[in-house]
Amino acid sequence: MHLTQTLHRAVQQNPERVLTVDGERTRTVAESAARIARLAGGLHSLGVTAGGRVPRIPTGIWSACSRCPGRTASSCR
DSSP: OOHHHHHHHHHHHOTTSEEEEETTEEEEHHHHHHHHHHHHHHHHHTTOOTTOOOOOOOGGGGGGOTTSTTOOTTTOO
């Protein structure tokens, strides 16, 4: 079973269940799935295909995100 299938099933069964906690910020299964879909879409638009490899990006790199100047990876949307 692929990770995406597991995630889609979790969204259908428990969309409001808390999936992650980062300090005071929590994300539900549905919120996390939406963020993952946006990330996958962004990678696809850059030419990454299924099975392609993407390097791990250090967290601090997002502070220079053109869409979210001055924000961190966890707050950039």
